[in-house]
Amino acid sequence: MKKLVLFFLCTHFYFYAFTQSNEEKKAVVKETALYKKVFTLDSALFAAYNSKNLAVMKTFFTKDLEWYQDNGGLIGFDQVFMNFQSIFNRDYTLTRSLIKETLEVHPIEGYGAIEVGSHQFKHIENGKLETGTFKFLMIWKNENGNWKISRVISYDH
Template sequence: MKPINLLLNLLLFPFIGMAQVSEDSELYKDIYKADFEFFKAYNECDLETQDRYISEDLEFYHDLGGLSTSKPDMLKALKENICNKVKRTLTEGTFEVHEIKDFGAVAMGKHKFHNLVEDSHSEPSNFVTIYKKTDDGYKMTRVISLH
């Protein structure tokens, strides 16, 4: 089994059989808002807003790019590789939120990317984001992005 598949199975196993929270719940609205605002900033090269949503102890797992555990390196990569070059779109109807008691939530869904430099579009791909509730709102602590 590929390491990323094993990691996904370990992360998602506890959620099998658990229903996502209602789209009307405050938790769903808060996590959806965090995702929306982070990726609006991602699409507009607003690094200050992106910084506010990224935890200091970030672990970002990318099937093509590997593991990143440095928030400063992540922000640098976003500035150098994403700003004005890539746009992200959430695939409608795929966003799910699952509560993690006394911690935060897991958001899962599909998204696609538009490479503005090459004018190409990716196929919808899976993502998993673990959000920790903090005094400053929800922060992304673990992210898995698959293509």
């Protein structure tokens, strides 16, 4: 019986220590230059989105873009921007805001970074504020300091 109790105590402390180290890692990640760089890029991209500036938005994506959406499948660069134009042509303005506390940035050695988080889209429709919160993952490619998104996974719609 003592061995069983000892086993459970050791297991509990191991999982506690493991969880703490992961939380500390996430906190440290948010203080890195890479985190700040991707956060700044994300902010600039969605400032262009919120102002319906399609030309500026296009500069944030690679031409071989793959966009995976749980409720829409896989689409490429041209279709993505046709979809954005369709959104911008609506009678209401759809705005995006990052839920900053959900943002994670992880390096990809020799390539760029992974950005993961949640964001909200809001618009007024029929006099009522409509809000949707969704998850995303973006792969940022760094080519000699020129950062562009090459892959997007948009999910939890």
